[in-house]
Amino acid sequence: MQRTGTCIKTLTTAAALTALAPLATANAAETIEEVYSDYQVLLDRHLVTKDLPGDGLVSAFDYQAALERDDTSELLQRQREALAQFDTAAMDSREEGNAFWLNAYNFFMIAHLLEERPDGNLVDSVWDYGGRYNPFRASVFERELFEVDGEEHSLSGIEKGILLGDTYWEKGWAEARVHFAVNCASVGCPPLRSEVYTPENVDDYLTENTRRAFNTERQLHVDGNTLHLSELFDWYEEDYVREEGSVRSFIKAYAAPEVTEAVEGTDRIRFIDYDWTLNAPENFPELQDSD
Numbered sequence: 001m002q003r004t005g006t007c008i009k010t011l012t013t014a015a016a017l018t019a020l021a022p023l024a025t026a027n028a029a030e031t032i033e034e035v036y037s038d039y040q041v042l043l044d045r046h047l048v049t050k051d052l053p054g055d056g057l058v059s060a061f062d063y064q065a066a067l068e069r070d071d072t073s074e075l076l077q078r079q080r081e082a083l084a085q086f087d088t089a090a091m092d093s094r095e096e097g098n099a100f101w102l103n104a105y106n107f108f109m110i111a112h113l114l115e116e117r118p119d120g121n122l123v124d125s126v127w128d129y130g131g132r133y134n135p136f137r138a139s140v141f142e143r144e145l146f147e148v149d150g151e152e153h154s155l156s157g158i159e160k161g162i163l164l165g166d167t168y169w170e171k172g173w174a175e176a177r178v179h180f181a182v183n184c185a186s187v188g189c190p191p192l193r194s195e196v197y198t199p200e201n202v203d204d205y206l207t208e209n210t211r212r213a214f215n216t217e218r219q220l221h222v223d224g225n226t227l228h229l230s231e232l233f234d235w236y237e238e239d240y241v242r243e244e245g246s247v248r249s250f251i252k253a254y255a256a257p258e259v260t261e262a263v264e265g266t267d268r269i270r271f272i273d274y275d276w277t278l279n280a281p282e283n284f285p286e287l288q289d290s291d
Helices: 002-026 028-035 037-046 063-068 072-085 094-115 155-163 166-171 176-180 202-214 237-244 247-254 257-264
Strands: 047-052 056-061 146-148 151-153 220-223 226-230 268-272
Touching: 028 037, 028 094, 037 047, 037 063, 037 072, 037 094, 056 202, 063 094, 072 094, 072 146, 094 146, 094 155, 094 202, 151 155, 155 166, 176 202, 176 237, 202 247, 220 257, 237 247, 247 257
Parallel strands: 226 268
Antiparallel strands: 047 056, 146 151, 220 226
């Protein structure tokens, strides 16, 4: 009799877990939103955006205003703890994976700038931490400082090793569009968005981010027969080619019709010098009052 009871209990438990599985899947978007709730507060408070003529977009983060808030350190700490405890193995879809890691990259970059201030001051550029101007210190992109699911990650590792790493390519999860969603806290970067990425919105945002980047002059513009492109297209050409066959084909896949037409009239490419100035509001001419 005891063995029969054990068998019934096991079957009942299995049935319950099976019944709960669809519910877990249905709540995937809510879970990502919940885990990034403190990051969303930071965006709501301190992200400054502006729509540009021709449907371009710029955004800046007001680091100084964030530092003046008494509860910013608490928000950063809670968000870090949420990511350190998050079970990445629970993500089982391309949308979940991309949304989670895009948010992680963008949050960790902001958090690092707010928390690591040499002599108590914000840096003028992310390269002030080391790398390009100080080869004796690893750049902020290469330092494994950012804990997720009990493991330390670097920003470069998140972008190139996860979002665009071999595993994601093999699973069909990799998206060259992520280069227009990760934000390196610099004027030359594609903009941050005012909402965290979720499984429900990530595809639409990736497409919109890419299209709007092509409508923003610091990312793409045409002068005569010359196509001027962000250096993102130089650094990550392999990703665009892998996805669409060529850089021009990638642009054509996501650009507005008028941009595509202008690009088709060019026969050479020049890269726009990347502006590594901190993406604070005062560093964007577009965000300054014209009065």
